[in-house]
Amino acid sequence: MVGMATEPTTERGRATRGRIVRAAAGLIAERGVAGMSLDDVCLQAPASKSQLYHYFSGRDELQQAVAEATCEAVMAGQATLLDDFGTLEGAERYLGAIVALQQQRQARGGCPIGSLAGQLAEHHEGSRRALVDGFDRWEAALRTGLEAMAERGVLRPGTDVASLAAQILGAIQGGLLLTQVRRDPGQMRQAADAALVLLRGATA
Amino acid sequence: MVGMATEPTTERGRATRGRIVRAAAGLIAERGVAGMSLDDVCLQAPASKSQLYHYFSGRDELQQAVAEATCEAVMAGQATLLDDFGTLEGAERYLGAIVALQQQRQARGGCPIGSLAGQLAEHHEGSRRALVDGFDRWEAALRTGLEAMAERGVLRPGTDVASLAAQILGAIQGGLLLTQVRRDPGQMRQAADAALVLLRGATA
DNA sequence: GAAGAACTGGACGATGTCGTCCAGTTCTGC
């Protein structure tokens, strides 16, 4: 934990760093943060201990990198769906897609960001900040869609789109958490309905 | 992990088991599931290894006991507030109390049940079931309040109180998660407002 | 193509953790 982490400057270095982060992310998703050992990460990457410690100062920094990569992946995965969020129908499609994904995954895993939050947020400031950043980007995308609706007069004038975006994100996260714990995608369906109630409650 | 767990039959045994669970719960709250070692639990309880393994088959069973105790504590802590949930004003008081608690705690810790969910639900079936039980009891309490409102004609006839209860619980959990990650009690305020919107949307 | 920086591989010691074991003490039922 003495040496500082190094950014890779060569193509090979970037590839190695990427393999390590992906392996760590996979192991965390599979076994949880507690179940991920650095040796396992090296084995799975594949990479060696010195490579891991070359790019990361230690476990904490690796976990933070996983948090960042996870946020990136989640946002990238729903980017096109979120672009649609500027209309009521688009919002319905977006929320329906989340429900469908939960059904397809048999209600496992919950939200990748939310799951990490429960495991990291309270105990590692760097990881927490990475997750805050992820939620901020998510919420900003929702807000952008709401603003588009507001501009077209779909929402009542004076609607607090910032709050509404936060509430919708909260409903989604709560729904995903209950879905995961109860192993029931119906929980996400109800949460999606709740988000739509909040949205429709603000329509003109 | 070979021996099965034993229920204590004597007063002293129950006290010891209780000390162990409380110590484990405290350490998990402080450092997370990953950061709790059984040696630390014994040190803090105080108790000895053989006592721990006398009452629990191993780490997993101890964690499950912590999950059960946490659910119990959370429900006991809000029992009187939840009794109030049978009126609109009572519901406002209840949600306001959650917000106030988050402010008082400086947005730390989130929901004890929800936090455990993120760390345990995906990886230990027994713990998951304990958490499901906690959420079920919570939701049932909300539903009881909603049914009281429905009977008194506060809610529109035909309101699906079961779904509404799940949605309100989801809003609360989502709000607590965002509060914890963002370290901002305002997140819980917005979630509480969202829950009230859902509730008022069902009033006659 | 040579020099130096970046990267790689894997062995290694220190440490923490788990789970076992057994001898000693306290409690319970008769």
Added chain:
DNA sequence: GCAGAACTGGACGACATCGTCCAGTTCTTC
């Protein structure tokens, strides 16, 4: 008050994990 069950204390071995170290290889720059 005694026999047996329940409980307690702490030492112990096996093992996993962390983080370090250094020699060897590949890349970049000139």
